Amino acid sequence: MLRFLDAGESHGKALIAIIEGLPSNFNIDMNYINKELKRRQRGYGRGSRMSLEQDKVEFWSGLRGIKTTGNPITMVIFNRDYENWIDILGNEAEEDKKIKIPRPGHGDMVGYFKYGTGDIRDVIERTSARETAIRTAVGALCKNMLEELGILIRSKVNSIGEFYDEAVNMFEDVNYNLIEQSEVRCYNKETEQIIKREIDICKESGNTIGGSIFISVKGIPIGVGSYTQWDKKLDAALSYAVMSVQGIKAVEFGNGLNCFMRGSDFNDEIAYKDGKITRSSNNSGGIEAGVSNGENIELKAYMKPIPTIRKSIGSVNLKTKENVLNRYERSDVCGVVPASIVIENICAYEILKQILTKFPSDDFNELRKNIYDYRREVYTK
Numbered sequence: 001m002l003r004f005l006d007a008g009e010s011h012g013k014a015l016i017a018i019i020e021g022l023p024s025n026f027n028i029d030m031n032y033i034n035k036e037l038k039r040r041q042r043g044y045g046r047g048s049r050m051s052l053e054q055d056k057v058e059f060w061s062g063l064r065g066i067k068t069t070g071n072p073i074t075m076v077i078f079n080r081d082y083e084n085w086i087d088i089l090g091n092e093a094e095e096d097k098k099i100k101i102p103r104p105g106h107g108d109m110v111g112y113f114k115y116g117t118g119d120i121r122d123v124i125e126r127t128s129a130r131e132t133a134i135r136t137a138v139g140a141l142c143k144n145m146l147e148e149l150g151i152l153i154r155s156k157v158n159s160i161g162e163f164y165d166e167a168v169n170m171f172e173d174v175n176y177n178l179i180e181q182s183e184v185r186c187y188n189k190e191t192e193q194i195i196k197r198e199i200d201i202c203k204e205s206g207n208t209i210g211g212s213i214f215i216s217v218k219g220i221p222i223g224v225g226s227y228t229q230w231d232k233k234l235d236a237a238l239s240y241a242v243m244s245v246q247g248i249k250a251v252e253f254g255n256g257l258n259c260f261m262r263g264s265d266f267n268d269e270i271a272y273k274d275g276k277i278t279r280s281s282n283n284s285g286g287i288e289a290g291v292s293n294g295e296n297i298e299l300k301a302y303m304k305p306i307p308t309i310r311k312s313i314g315s316v317n318l319k320t321k322e323n324v325l326n327r328y329e330r331s332d333v334c335g336v337v338p339a340s341i342v343i344e345n346i347c348a349y350e351i352l353k354q355i356l357t358k359f360p361s362d363d364f365n366e367l368r369k370n371i372y373d374y375r376r377e378v379y380t381k
């Protein structure tokens with residue numbers, strides 16, 4: 001089974017992941033992974049940390065040259081900001097320097113009570129979305145493999161604040177190039193300007209803003225995931241992965257939020273045309289009964305506004321129990337743009353895991369053969 005663990009503090013020396021269960025004989029494209037890390041760092045509404053970091057991955061195990069051996073893989077990303085934090089993180093803080101005022105909406109208060117170290121700094125260091133850098137690296141390696149198996153994952157921003165971007169087919173490269181070039185990962189240029197202005201307004205007023213992300217997966221064969229047991233369902237597994245991304249509060253598949261529709265309108269009609277099974281629509285988002293149905297998998301992830309705000313709202317000094325004002329610390333104004341890249345890559349990890357469950361293989365060549373043979377055979381049964 002494919003699995004990984006990651007470790008590392010936001011301002012610690014490095015972020016690390018150990019991945020187990022990846023097949024051997026895959027030639028990793030290092031530029032591909034570093035490009036994903038760069039994509040994650042971009043986006044209008046990012047804070048000053050991103051002009052300091054230049055995320056690049058190092059492999060410490062599991063490779064011979066650029067080829068996977070089947071051994072556990074260790075990936076490392078160094079934090080450039082560590083230099084500025086050595087003294088703070090290297091020693092226990094003096095009592096008067098310990099952080100006691102939690103930012104509402106962040107993990108500060110729950111971590112303070114749960115782990116009892118007496119300093120919210122310990123909580124911030126691990127709850128920070130900095131951790132998504134290493135998860136993006138893990139996912140990028142999986143996405144690199146999936147592309148070789150004919151499975152593509154793309155993302156765009158669906159909305160920021162109350163402004164929605166146009167829904168377009170992201171698998172048409174002309175459309176996707178526009179999204180990739182956009183600072184807010186939108187297709188429509190006018191919407192882009194409106195959203196950028198909205199982010200500026202939030203920044204000036206010491207506030208933050210959330211939004212939603214659209215993910216589309218093409219090429220996933222029918223039959224991945226299972227309905228035979230609750231914990232084998234593909235939509236459930238993907239939801240878990242997406243919900244684990246910092247700030248995500250809801251996940252929707254296909255037209256899942258439009259539950260007011262009648263069954264006859266919601267159901268995606270099946271027809272046999274030109275030697276192929278086709279569907280009239282994709283309201284199910286490519287998954288029926290927890291199993292991929294051969295259509296594109298389509299999901300939306302909804303991200304709340306980043307909790308760290310300059311604007312004053314109420315909080316409590318957890319030591320003295322005084323009612324005080326919110327604490328501020330450097331952060332981003334809008335995390336929706338980088339989250340779209342993180343979620344693309346997180347989905348890649350989960351989809352590869354599910355593919356390896358359906359087509360268990362230790363060797364990438366065996367996996368590719370199995371998946372292509374299956375694709376050829378499945379509709380001719």
Ligand code: EPS
Nearest residue numbers: 047049127128129130306330331332335
């Ligand atoms: C982030 C790094 C963090 C934040 C941001 C994402 O760096 P720092 O805390 O040093 O400014 O910019 O984290 C959050 C939004 C958060 O809520 O913690 C990154 O690498 O993506």
